[in-house]
Amino acid sequence: MCDDQELARLDRMKSYRTIKAGETFLWRGDPLVQLSSVVRGIATLNKTLEDGRTQVVGLLLPSDFVGRPGRSEIGFDVTAVTDLTLCCFDRQEFERLVQETPRLAQRMLEMALDELDSAREWMVLLGRKTAREKIASFLDMLVRRTRVKDGQLEPIALPLTRDEIANFLGLTLETVSRQLSILRKEGLVEFQDRRHFVVLDLAALQEATGDDADGGMIV
Amino acid sequence: MCDDQELARLDRMKSYRTIKAGETFLWRGDPLVQLSSVVRGIATLNKTLEDGRTQVVGLLLPSDFVGRPGRSEIGFDVTAVTDLTLCCFDRQEFERLVQETPRLAQRMLEMALDELDSAREWMVLLGRKTAREKIASFLDMLVRRTRVKDGQLEPIALPLTRDEIANFLGLTLETVSRQLSILRKEGLVEFQDRRHFVVLDLAALQEATGDDADGGMIV
DNA sequence: AGGCGTCATTGACCTAGATCAACCAAATTC
């Protein structure tokens, strides 16, 4: 995360933890004793309304940070989507470290501001986009996130179930399924498997997100 | 913001700027040369889709920070809702100051994390709440924000037009107007003026937000 | 005081997406 000495210290205080897919391992309101970062797997940050409606408010991928220094309570439920490995630190010890190493505070600030930017992009999606645009934006985000490593048309993993996607996009699972079918029939994407897709027409997909040509998703 | 010496230094580098109500004074994509904090007035952070739909992604009140250190481009349009006074700092100079004063970085981190929490609460509102719940949540937020100073039933200022509220809540201005009328007819709130309301039944208002009894808005 | 631009309210419709429901296919259990 930062430089040698700090890394060494982080190293001494860290411990690993694994969680099985589907398990909610942090609950809103519980005391926040450990911070962690995702090593392997995927998790979601969720909030549930009193009558059971739920909204995913964050997607945690490897290297993402879980919990926030300076708060004593957990703010959102955290659920493992796949099997998950976390690297954990004692919160108070970590906070001390942050206070002593300015670099780390700056790095944390940068990460928080990036997350804030993507949360705001997501607010536009939730507040103003149509179902079709939401789905296209979601697929486009996955493409951008995976493209880093592979060249072009490798199949991309769809890590969430239809229901989880729906809770992420503020839709119902039926609408998710229908819109995916429509994009498939239109030839923008193709599924080889319920959980893996290939983009056939990236330009059309991005057109379908409704975003300005220039400034789409930041994540 | 922090301690004496830093404050003094901030003091030397600051300058003031005033903006007239309605003016959009920062545009997405423009170079970010100054950071600032709101001294007086209200502003909104906006994003506009290609076809003109807009979503407010942040409400800036006095003491809120505008712009983000470590980015060279403006990420969202910023519009003055009322006449506005800003206290501005040169971005690069401010960044230098942040690097040299760990305290400041920590304070910035805290602010960023608080904003992130409220952005996430807002995502729940945008993705899952009904129009009625959105309006109730909005009024409740205003109550919480003003309650700090006054005792109980003082009239609360509604700083935005119906249209701006709609863009904040992901609704249309007609729906905003209708839902406000309904809450009025039900006796939860009363308007003395298009822009000032009194809460008559706070418990019922909070009930109508749809939030869990305990964990509502963080802001 | 009269005329105008802005903001708000209310009504009459319409449509995107939710809801309800049937069915399918792959994975898991016995």
Added chain:
DNA sequence: GAATTTGGTTGATCTAGGTCAATGACGCCT
């Protein structure tokens, strides 16, 4: 390998909230 279970698709309806349109209520300007 039959029987559940879990996740997905598709169809038929319903409805919350959007859209379109008329009217009202203030300023504000001359």
